[in-house]
Amino acid sequence: MTRNPLGKVGQAKEITSLSNPVIKDIRALNLKKNRDRTSSFMAEGLKLVIDALDQGWQIRTLVYGRDAKGNAPVEAVAARTVAAGGLVLEVPQKVLGAITRRDNPQAVCGIFEQRYAVLGDMHPKPGETYVALDRVRDPGNLGTIIRTADAAGASGIILVGDCTDPFSLETIRATMGSIFAVPVAKADGSGFLQWCDGEDARLVGTHLEGAIDYRTIDYAAAPVILLMGNEQAGLPAALAERCDRLARIPQSGRADSLNLAVATAVMLFEARRHLLEV
Numbered sequence: 001m002t003r004n005p006l007g008k009v010g011q012a013k014e015i016t017s018l019s020n021p022v023i024k025d026i027r028a029l030n031l032k033k034n035r036d037r038t039s040s041f042m043a044e045g046l047k048l049v050i051d052a053l054d055q056g057w058q059i060r061t062l063v064y065g066r067d068a069k070g071n072a073p074v075e076a077v078a079a080r081t082v083a084a085g086g087l088v089l090e091v092p093q094k095v096l097g098a099i100t101r102r103d104n105p106q107a108v109c110g111i112f113e114q115r116y117a118v119l120g121d122m123h124p125k126p127g128e129t130y131v132a133l134d135r136v137r138d139p140g141n142l143g144t145i146i147r148t149a150d151a152a153g154a155s156g157i158i159l160v161g162d163c164t165d166p167f168s169l170e171t172i173r174a175t176m177g178s179i180f181a182v183p184v185a186k187a188d189g190s191g192f193l194q195w196c197d198g199e200d201a202r203l204v205g206t207h208l209e210g211a212i213d214y215r216t217i218d219y220a221a222a223p224v225i226l227l228m229g230n231e232q233a234g235l236p237a238a239l240a241e242r243c244d245r246l247a248r249i250p251q252s253g254r255a256d257s258l259n260l261a262v263a264t265a266v267m268l269f270e271a272r273r274h275l276l277e278v
Contacts, residue, residue: 012078012088012089012090013087013088013089013090014089014090014091015089015090015091015095016091016092016095017095018094018095018098022061022087022089023089023091023095023098023099025038026042026061026063026099026111027098027099029041029042029111029169030101030169032165032168035114035165035167035168039113039114040060040111040112040113040114041111041112041114041167041168041169041172042099042100042109042110042111042112042169042172043109043110043112043172043177043179044100044102044105044106044108044109044169044172044173045106045108045109046073046074046077046106046107046108047177048110048172048176048177048180049062049077049108049109049110050073050077051177051180051181052110052112052177052180053077053080053084055180055181057112057113057115057180058084058112058113058115059080059081059084059086059110059111059112059113060086060087060111060112060113061081061086061087061088061089061110061111062077062078062081062086062087062088062089062108062109062110062111063089063091063096063099063108063109063110063111064078064088064089064090064091064096064107064108064109065090065091065092065093065096065105065107065108066090066091066092066093067093067107068107068108069090071107074107074108077108081110093105096109100169101169114167116184116185116186117156117183117184117185118185119158119185119186119187119191119192119195120195122155122156122158122183122185122195123199124155124199124200124201124223124224124225125223126222126223127223127275128154128155128223128224129152129153129154129155129219129223129224129225129226129268129271129272130154130155130156130157130158130201130223130224130225130226131145131149131154131156131157131158131225131226131228131264131268132157132158132160132192132225132226132227132228133145133157133158133159133160133163133228133264134160134161134189134227134228134229134230134235134236134239135160135161135162135163135229135230135233136159136163136164136228136230136231136260137163137164137230137231137232138164138231138260139164139165139168139170139171139174140170140171140174140261141231141259141260141261142163142164142166142171142174143170143171143172143173143174143175143176143179144174144175144261144265145157145228145260145261145264145265146166146171146174146175146178146179146182146184147174147175147176147178148261148264148265148268149178149182149268150175150178150181150182151178152265152268152269152272152276153272153275153276154182154268154272155183156182156183156184156185157182157183157184157185158184158185158186158187158192158225159184159185159186159187160186160187160188160189160192160227160239161188161189163186166179166184167179189236189238189239192239193238193239193242196225196242199223199225200222200223201222201223201224201225202219202221202222202223202224202225202244202245203225203227203242203243203244203245204217204219204224204225204226204227204243204244204245204246204247204267204271205226205227205228205229205235205239205240205243205245205246205247206226206227206228206229206235206246206247206248206249206263206267207229207234207235207240207243207246207247207248208234208248208257209246209248210246210247210248211246211248212245212246212247212248213247213248213250214247214248214249214266214267214270215270217245217247219270219271219272219273219274220274224271226264226267226268226271227239227243228260228263228264228267231259231260247267249263249266249267
């Protein structure tokens with residue numbers, strides 16, 4: 001039987017050893033296979049934990065440093081964790097640092113249940129914008145894009161094909177808490193195209209050979225799905241051919257391309273500009 005990484009529900013439990021089985025299970029979440037096996041992930045910082053709880057995410061374990069004991073906001077989050085059926089752990093600084101892989105860790109981290117949106121339940125409506133990412137590989141890029149989508153008021157993220165894990169520690173850090181506010185769905189290439197065919201939305205892809213200046217596209221005519229390609233390879237032919245518009249971002253310098261997160265931000269805020277100006 002697989003050991004339950006959550007332990008047993010109860011009041012705060014003090015753990016001082018890195019060899020404790022619960023601590024070992026939490027540290028194992030550094031690996032994707034263990035995150036997938038347990039459908040869980042870690043978020044650092046009191047603000048992120050509060051954001052997650054406020055957004056209705058299921059907390060499994062709260063870990064706080066011994067120095068934070070007696071801190072009113074931390075105790076309030078601990079009470080919410082217990083009320084939600086989670087485990088609360090009090091640990092020394094060395095254990096907290098080992099869990100988060102930081103020399104100066106934040107005082108609190110939470111283990112949460114993963115949550116994916118169902119692509120079939122997403123139905124773009126007038127005024128909505130979605131971001132689809134084809135085989136995004138860099139966790140920092142993905143996290144920054146999720147954060148940017150949140151800031152721009154996008155309705156969701158769609159991961160297409162073999163993408164980096166949105167619940168890796170690096171991605172969660174880069175989202176700055178937006179992972180809890182922006183729905184994230186995933187699909188293979190054919191499933192994504194099938195979904196697009198069933199929705200009344202305009203698919204706008206970016207392509208180095210795109211003939212249309214991104215600023216000339218009418219993003220208000222229909223719900224928009226922005227399709228961004230892989231960092232190195234760009235969009236494959238099957239996805240590029242399905243786009244209603246292929247856009248280019250004009251450049252005047254010597255750089256031959258933009259970072260994926262930067263390019264997505266440029267496209268996203270242009271697509272949302274008519275709404276953000278209201």
